[in-house]
Amino acid sequence: MKTFAQLKFPGRLIAVExxxxxxxxxxxxxxxxxxxxxxxxxxxxxxxxxxxxxxxxSKGKKRELLTPTTFSLIxxxxxxxxxxxxxLPLLRAGYVVLCDRYIYTAFARDVVRGCPPAWVRGMYxxxxxxxLTFFFKADLEVSLNRILDGRPKLKFFEAGMDxxxxxxxxxxxxxxxxxxxxxxxxxxxxxxxxxxxxxxxIEAQQSIVRQMVSRRIDLDxxxxxxxxxxxxxxxxxxxxxxxxxxxAE
Amino acid sequence: xxxxxxxxxxxxxxxxxxxxxxxxxxxKAEELVGKLIAVExxxxxxxSTQIARxxxxxxxxxxxxxxxxxxxxxxxxEELERAQEGNILSRTTLSLFYTTDFADQLENIILPALKAGAIVLADRYIYTLMARDMxxxxxxxWLKNIYGIALVPDAVFYLEVDAEELVQRNLAKNATxxxxxxxxxxxxxxxxxDSFVQYQTAMQTAFRRLxxxxxxxxxxxNRSVDGITSELRKKIGxxxxxx
Numbered sequence: 001m002k003t004f005a006q007l008k009f010p011g012r013l014i015a016v017e018x019x020x021x022x023x024x025x026x027x028x029x030x031x032x033x034x035x036x037x038x039x040x041x042x043x044x045x046x047x048x049x050x051x052x053x054x055x056x057x058s059k060g061k062k063r064e065l066l067t068p069t070t071f072s073l074i075x076x077x078x079x080x081x082x083x084x085x086x087x088l089p090l091l092r093a094g095y096v097v098l099c100d101r102y103i104y105t106a107f108a109r110d111v112v113r114g115c116p117p118a119w120v121r122g123m124y125x126x127x128x129x130x131x132l133t134f135f136f137k138a139d140l141e142v143s144l145n146r147i148l149d150g151r152p153k154l155k156f157f158e159a160g161m162d163x164x165x166x167x168x169x170x171x172x173x174x175x176x177x178x179x180x181x182x183x184x185x186x187x188x189x190x191x192x193x194x195x196x197x198x199x200x201x202i203e204a205q206q207s208i209v210r211q212m213v214s215r216r217i218d219l220d221x222x223x224x225x226x227x228x229x230x231x232x233x234x235x236x237x238x239x240x241x242x243x244x245x246x247x248a249e
Numbered sequence: 250x251x252x253x254x255x256x257x258x259x260x261x262x263x264x265x266x267x268x269x270x271x272x273x274x275x276x277k278a279e280e281l282v283g284k285l286i287a288v289e290x291x292x293x294x295x296x297s298t299q300i301a302r303x304x305x306x307x308x309x310x311x312x313x314x315x316x317x318x319x320x321x322x323x324x325x326x327e328e329l330e331r332a333q334e335g336n337i338l339s340r341t342t343l344s345l346f347y348t349t350d351f352a353d354q355l356e357n358i359i360l361p362a363l364k365a366g367a368i369v370l371a372d373r374y375i376y377t378l379m380a381r382d383m384x385x386x387x388x389x390x391w392l393k394n395i396y397g398i399a400l401v402p403d404a405v406f407y408l409e410v411d412a413e414e415l416v417q418r419n420l421a422k423n424a425t426x427x428x429x430x431x432x433x434x435x436x437x438x439x440x441x442x443d444s445f446v447q448y449q450t451a452m453q454t455a456f457r458r459l460x461x462x463x464x465x466x467x468x469x470x471n472r473s474v475d476g477i478t479s480e481l482r483k484k485i486g487x488x489x490x491x492x
Contacts, residue, residue, distance in 0.1 A: 056324060056327075060324050070324060070352050073348050074324070074325070077348075080341040085337075085342075114274040118394075122395070123395055126341050
């Protein structure tokens with residue numbers, strides 16, 4: 001598998017990965033704001049957000065219809081839709097595309113759910129690799145507490161309840177996230193993740209992120225000829241800490 | 250008389266079961282004692298007619314039957330239908346959407362029914378999905394990996410009908426040619442008639458190619474309905490008897 005740069009795409013793709021509560025969404029949001037202010041052509045895409053597939057996914061989750069196999073397939077369908085309709089044309093047109101989670105989320109999560117790694121990876125092999133992937137590595141307890149301190153009502157699949165790890169959703173969530181973290185760490189070298197210390201302060205992390213991006217990507221090449229007015233700040237879900245599978249409504 | 254009738258009911262002999270690839274996590278193939286029979290073919294190939302006849306015959310013979318088909322899953326059938334109406338899905342997306350639909354029916358209908366000992370009749374199985382994708386230029390190795398979840402059926406019949414004959418049958422039935430069955434998304438021709446013939450011919454080539462790998466039975470579908478039914482019955486009878 002090759003990166004977009006290796007495939008001679010004019011655009012570049014930057015992905016963030018990490019556990020729920022690792023702060024990755026905050027960091028990519030701040031990166032996006034900076035790039036927009038710099039006049040860079042930038043597009044942001046979130047895991048599990050294709051309009052087309054959404055109603056099937058939320059029905060499957062609400063009614064607990066999903067098995068590890070269909071869970072995996074429906075997320076791949078969602079990804080393929082965003083990849084073919086948005087990501088590919090934008091990358092052809094020379095955009096910097098920011099992805100909050102990319103194929104590594106599926107690699108980690110579907111394998112924890114019991115799908116064979118070769119099957120999952122084979123399914124996603126139509127996708128090129130990111131040019132830069134930040135992995136936000138926080139201590140498991142720190143990420144868990146960020147999520148669990150709010151005592152949210154954990155949903156069935158996000159707590160990994162389908163794995164029957166524990167009848168207590170909070171306990172199940174802890175075990176599930178721990179296993180996902182193991183998968184991420186095992187992939188870290190193979191896929192060249194830039195490992196970020198997510199226990200650091202937000203500003204300290206963002207400064208590293210911006211440095212890395214400007215070092216690895218020649219941003220001047222991606223600037224608009226006539227900059228668009230800066231769009232108003234839109235936080236997708238208006239919160240600092242959130243669960244990946246929270247419905248957008 | 251009653252005892253005599255009962256003697257005619259054949260209990261199907263369990264055969265060797267396997268998945269094409271890794272299958273479904275946690276499912277033991279040897280527990281699936283029923284029989285899985287797939288019928289493939291284009292719209293107008295007589296597929297549905299033959300399946301209806303087979304169901305009637307099998308039930309008369311004392312077998313429980315369950316039917317599945319494309320785009321019938323609880324999970325995604327409505328969404329898939331809607332997406333196709335708008336014709337806005339790209340090929341990988343559409344392909345994976347169909348796989349999701351298939352997997353949902355496999356896990357929730359096919360496997361439980363086979364475990365309970367029923368005869369499952371699939372009105373099209375993975376081969377139609379693979380052939381469609383192959384015609385659209387998708388990578389065969391990619392398809393083979395994805396459909397590694399599928400169970401190997403006890404019998405697969407492909408009803409092959411000439412493209413010109415398919416045109417006649419579809420027009421006689423609907424007075425129009427379906428957008429997808431004409432492969433209009435491929436842009437082969439702006440003329441729906443030409444496109445249909447080209448697309449169905451390409452589908453036949455893809456099926457012939459798949460036949461070499463998956464070894465299913467090609468049935469000449471240009472013949473009379475009765476002739477085909479009796480051939481299918483004979484072949485399925487042999488499958489049930491474990492021959």
